[in-house]
Amino acid sequence: NHIIVTGFGTSGQEAVHELLARGTDPREIVVIDGSEKALELAEAHGCNVLCGDSTRDKTLKDVAIHRARSMIVSAGRDDTSILITLTARHLAPRLPISIVVRNEDNEVPARQAGATTVINPVSFAGLLLAGSTTGEHIADYMADLAASGGRVKLIERAVLPEEIGQPLSAIRTGLGLRVYRGKRPIGFWEEDSRRLQTGDVIIEIAEGDGHGNALPPV
């Protein structure tokens, strides 16, 4: 029931940093990298480490991938990251796998390789840049939403028993944005959001943890 992080470059480091900020026990994190130097940094944070090649079955078996609760893949090169994803998906058919790709053309292959979540930082930056031309707070709000610290955070959770039959707008843990009913997304403005059902997954905005900050001080 651990989190596997393959590749401890800048994205991998930022991810671990945020996991720790969210209260994840560093002993639940296993970092794999080919560089001893990168691993020293991970060890200094209290994470478990393994020096090895994550594209190999043996490496992933050595970190007990079949028992992991999720995996983060950010190997620095898209081809390597996609091969790691393929290898991992083969060994752990139901494992949530998040991958960073740098080239937009590799988003679809990454999903085909079995990634649950595909993140393209460059593409995201472009969206935020464009959004920032229509409002100076847009990018800051997005950063706050993505980080658990600060004033708000975006949460995904299962519907609570006491919420069944109630509207999404009535949840008391935050502001309800979207319901996933199976694979179908239902917006806050849609009729079907007025009656939550067993099995629904809710996306909501809740108050942030306050400590820490998504934004650098000015």
Added chain:
Amino acid sequence: NHIIVTGFGTSGQEAVHELLARGTDPREIVVIDGSEKALELAEAHGCNVLCGDSTRDKTLKDVAIHRARSMIVSAGRDDTSILITLTARHLAPRLPISIVVRNEDNEVPARQAGATTVINPVSFAGLLLAGSTTGEHIADYMADLAASGGRVKLIERAVLPEEIGQPLSAIRTGLGLRVYRGKRPIGFWEEDSRRLQTGDVIIEIAEGDGHGNALPPV
């Protein structure tokens, strides 16, 4: 009243792509780059182009920076981007300037140089990676929110006359998330959000434009 884009690498290109998707007239966009090849691409989209060095006063004056409505800085190197920002801020004290930085250490200097918005794609990717370990839809929702297409979009706008005195939760254009009253952010859960005032700026989630998609097809 145009948008200046300095640097037409991948982030700059993605930003222009999204601006066009949002309905911005390409003739309102001026792209500056030192590479003729990059500019050919911008021209093919119908944008105005200028081959030059954006760290020079003359270049920015040539694109009438004093009349621009906003500026996007993504020069590929943080030192160059920060120098462009300093130059631009000197020439246009009130211009909204959004800058991409790659190194976290440069976020504060970028703000000190006068950037209104600082975007760090790597840091953002780390946040999204960490968030994705707690919910498979988090990163996709964030991408949908950032893009104008898809099911939802994040909007920043001035309060409407008919909303004055009403609560944030009663706005009819979308789901109200936050109010900026001067520089002070007020959350949807806070008492002060129950009575909108003249001069308030609202952050809301509205239905997306539908066409296009923040997510690649699977």
